[in-house]
Amino acid sequence: MSANLDLSSVEVRERRLKSIISYNGTAKDLSDKSKSKSLNIRERSYGQCSDCAQGCGQVISYTIRGAAVIEHSPIGCSAPAVSALGINVANKARGLPPQKTNVLSTNLTEKDTVYGGIEKLNATVREAKRRFDPTAIFVQSSCAAGIIGDDIESATTALQEELGIPVVPIFCEGFKSRIWSTGFDASFHGILRKIVKEPKKKQPDLVNVFNFEGSDTFTPLLAPLGLRVNYVVPLSDVHQLEELSEAACSTHICETLATYPANALEKYYGVPEVKAPPPFGVKWTDEWLRDIARITGKQDLVEDYIAREHERIKPELEAAKEKLKGLKFYIFAGDSYAHSIANMLLDLGVDLIGVTTLHHDQLTDGGEESIDSLGNLVNSHGDVPNFTVCNKQPYQVYKILTKLKPDVMIVRHMNMAVLGAKLGIPSINDGDVNISAGYDGLARLAERLYQASKAKKLFQNVAAHTQNPYSEWWLSQEDPFYFEGGHQ
Ligand code: SF4
Incomplete structure (x- = not known):
């Protein structure tokens, strides 16, 4: 269902996007079940x-x-x-x-x-x-x-x-x-x-980028196509928000964050939403640039640009793949951005042994398949095992981590890195999402992952001085989702 600005409030995600907060299976199974919207929120007897x-x-x-x-x-x-x-x-x-x-x-x-x-x-x-x-x-x-x-x-x-x-x-x-x-x-x-006003004039070189408070990495990415970035909403002013309707198109760093406003701008002001996956990973960056070039009439520039970038970044990415070989990774992050991190890791050829997302939307605003981030991940790289959905419950994550034993954990919220650190797992926070965008972003992420893997000793020391708060009974349970099976 798309936005209805005649109503004072937006419909909640449970109803609008058929969102869920728990699941235990694989990426492909979750993607398939989401296509038929067959999953419901399961009641949990302990939170x-x-x-x-x-x-x-x-x-x-x-x-x-x-x-x-x-x-x-x-x-x-x-x-x-x-x-x-x-x-x-x-x-x-x-x-x-x-x-x-x-x-x-x-x-x-x-x-x-x-x-x-x-x-x-x-x-x-x-x-x-x-x-x-x-x-x-x-x-x-x-x-x-x-x-x-x-x-x-x-x-x-x-x-x-x-x-x-x-x-x-x-x-x-x-x-x-x-x-x-x-x-x-x-x-x-x-x-x-x-706040958003009817456009006074169109700005054909302006791209709305819905993001958080990230660094300015989209300007170098779009400048070779002669495009300017309107970063919204954090750090922007009210005037920038008024002009959202004047942009050539809207894109976002994460479908969870911003398919709603991007879709509404398309519906109410004719500002097209970029329908390619966000620029995290090589192929997704290619597709994203091509879609923006198509919308803004820059097709004559884009293929040369992509080819030059592939040539430039290739040696760095090859070296990174070599350094990350043999390491096992686990992701714990918000819904769509977790899919983007997974896509980047799989582009780097690493062993991704599991992903936990904080919720899952079975639909996207606008319903376009091309911006279904989980579908795009499965299409790009096939299935991912140990794929779970869990709304930040530490007692569940503790069990998932002790079972999977990754070499490095990547999170998107600072407070969740602690869960890995207490278990001796080097854990990094991909907080400023923008720095992982584009071809250079992938190389930067690879270097951060490598540096984290070298800090194992430090995290083991942290674990040696940490007591977990869980009872013998809970530690002996097999299923991290025990409290969702009708158990009290
Ligand atoms: S902080 Fe607590 S009381 Fe306040 S709006 Fe949120 S859930 Fe309600």
Whole structure:
């Protein structure tokens, strides 16, 4: 189902994309079952931890330059504001000036859940305008605001009229979805409804690149085709978001992150979405460049460019393959980006012994097969064994890792590297995804993997001084997914 900007909120991924949070099998089996949408969310009788859609909403809205964010929530929901303090490290890596993060909370209390929180919301939005003079204000809903039914839509419409800047509601209540990536969609939905404008003119050399706070690696990748990059949304300003509709096309570093806004821009403004897989790995980079060249009319440049790049990078990749020979790798990352890392590792010819993704979308927004990242992985490299889906449950990952015993683990979230480190497995965080993009990105990833493999002794020392918290009973169980089989 595609975006419907007439609705105030986006439909959650469980319903829209038939997403699931657990699976145990192989990549091909999961891909085949996803084609018939035959998998359902299985109930788990024990959960160790979780994330929240509001957190993913914050990843997008906190990082918009010049904007302010109101958390219409109890104060605890604003805890991720602390992580936004690292934003200027990302700005430095991108070559941008520092920016401030402007966040206020309405600090909903028990009394507000009885009498309503709209007056507090109105006062807090006005205070944000007075204090920060922002170019837009985002209002994030929360479990508490959603349960008591505060009419945030009407309040933000009236405040926008009063203050003369976009006041954007983001409906990302944590309880609504078990797939925290729904929070990305909620933020993009708000931006598409309230910020993006009708194009004043088309910019035929501008490519929207939906990414996180990564380095500027897409400019060198697209400059030989005479194209410019509009990095969105983190670190961009409101003006860049207004002009999303003027670009020649949209692409993204990860289908999980951004097929929703890319598909909506195509539907509402005719901005084509690049339908090739993202540029992670040699063949996928070739296909991605060809699709962008087709859309932007640069076919006369692209084949020479690809041939030159293959020639240039070949010796480096051959040397990397030699260095990584014999090592066993395991990936633990978000849905589509895990597929991209797997594609890169298999391009490097390594032994990929398992992958765990944090959820799995059985569909993509728009439903195009060519941007089905798992399907693309299976088509490119065949089956991958030990393919699991697990929403970050450490007790399950512990069992998967002790069974597979990889030489190196690659994760996409810093806090998950700890799980490997405690078991003596060299673990690296592919945090700045952009640096793995393109031909040079593959060579850079290979070098990081090699360096990690050399640090085995260090990680073994960490493991020797670590106690695992699990009982003998749990350690003796065979099945990491025991609590999903109806067991209590
Ligand atoms: S929105 Fe709900 S799930 Fe998310 S942090 Fe707040 S209370 Fe927790």
